Amino acid sequence: xxxxxxxFYVVCEKDNTLAICNVCTKQIPRGGKHAKHFNTTNLxxxxxxxxxxxxxxxxxxxxxxxxRDSSATHSAFYLSEPVIAQxxxxxxxxxxxxxxxxxLAQAARTYLCAPCTSVDSERLFxxxxxxxxxxxxxxxxx
Numbered sequence: 001x002x003x004x005x006x007x008f009y010v011v012c013e014k015d016n017t018l019a020i021c022n023v024c025t026k027q028i029p030r031g032g033k034h035a036k037h038f039n040t041t042n043l044x045x046x047x048x049x050x051x052x053x054x055x056x057x058x059x060x061x062x063x064x065x066x067x068r069d070s071s072a073t074h075s076a077f078y079l080s081e082p083v084i085a086q087x088x089x090x091x092x093x094x095x096x097x098x099x100x101x102x103x104l105a106q107a108a109r110t111y112l113c114a115p116c117t118s119v120d121s122e123r124l125f126x127x128x129x130x131x132x133x134x135x136x137x138x139x140x141x142x
């Protein structure tokens with residue numbers, strides 16, 4: 001996603017390695033000679049040093065963007081319901097149930113932190129699977 005810093009700059013048409021400040025028209029390097037190396041560090045620094053008022057605006061915009069992105073990521077984790085087709089019927093294997101998360105996280109930590117040689121490691125893994133897919137599968141010891 002684009003940085004809010006671009007509200008204060010435009011890319012130089014003659015040299016795309018430079019950005020032009022909308023406030024003072026100074027050309028600021030974008031941090032590299034090739035697009036894969038471009039970044040916004042110099043642009044943010046220029047605002048901070050040369051245009052304090054605009055830097056404060058940028059900071060507010062960046063903070064709001066971080067909150068939106070964080071909220072969207074958090075919501076996507078809980079709201080997504082992957083579906084698997086099984087015998088022609090969809091199988092929802094992750095419910096929108098935030099109360100399950102702490103227990104699931106604890107089961108994952110317990111399994112991941114158990115020594116590989118632990119006699120209980122198989123049981124811990126089965127416990128984790130059963131929490132991920134409750135009432136969907138029966139784990140059978142063979």
